[in-house]
Amino acid sequence: MTGMRRTILTGLLLLLSTGVAAAQTQTQGDACHVYVVDLEKAERVVKGFLEKRDPRAVPPSGADAGETVFPEFYTKVGEEELTTKGYPFPGSKLFITASVFYTDESMRSSNTADSMLVGVLVSDKLQKEALWGENTAVAEVTYGNNADVVRAKQRLKVGGRLYVVGIECRSKTGAASR
Numbered sequence: 001m002t003g004m005r006r007t008i009l010t011g012l013l014l015l016l017s018t019g020v021a022a023a024q025t026q027t028q029g030d031a032c033h034v035y036v037v038d039l040e041k042a043e044r045v046v047k048g049f050l051e052k053r054d055p056r057a058v059p060p061s062g063a064d065a066g067e068t069v070f071p072e073f074y075t076k077v078g079e080e081e082l083t084t085k086g087y088p089f090p091g092s093k094l095f096i097t098a099s100v101f102y103t104d105e106s107m108r109s110s111n112t113a114d115s116m117l118v119g120v121l122v123s124d125k126l127q128k129e130a131l132w133g134e135n136t137a138v139a140e141v142t143y144g145n146n147a148d149v150v151r152a153k154q155r156l157k158v159g160g161r162l163y164v165v166g167i168e169c170r171s172k173t174g175a176a177s178r
Contacts, residue, residue, distance in 0.1 A: 032100055037165075079104060098118075119131040122165055137152040
């Protein structure tokens with residue numbers, strides 16, 4: 001499978017997980033979720049769809065296409081606030097650690113000094129946080145009235161198979177400004 005097809009597939013599967021997460025009722029902080037995509041399984045789904053050109057060839061759930069979406073969680077928003085969650089990596093003895101951190105000392109823009117960092121990592125044990133370790137995928141965004149969605153993801157091999165592991169957060173401040 002070409003890199004372009006994998007990118008398209010990952011995007012399609014992430015739309016499924018984003019829809020599920022966005023449908024939840026937000027009670028506090030920003031709404032985040034962690035996901036894992038088994039690219040081999042996802043490749044088979046895309047290949048089947050492309051060969052048949054039949055929408056019924058797409059599985060009814062992301063799990064059938066190799067996607068695992070963990071339950072949504074909410075962050076505690078505030079200066080130097082860290083929210084960390086941990087999950088078992090599907091079908092392995094590994095763990096996923098995901099973190100969200102807010103600060104005003106990292107990335108200043110013309111509108112705000114506040115920023116939000118999101119990070120995700122996979123390791124043999126749960127970590128205290130996922131922002132500063134090895135093999136960590138981290139993204140940072142300025143955090144103000146126009147904050148919307150931020151995602152960090154990485155590709156990695158587990159048991160000889162290629163996966164995409166990521167964290168995605170929807171900002172309460174961006175939603176409130178619309």
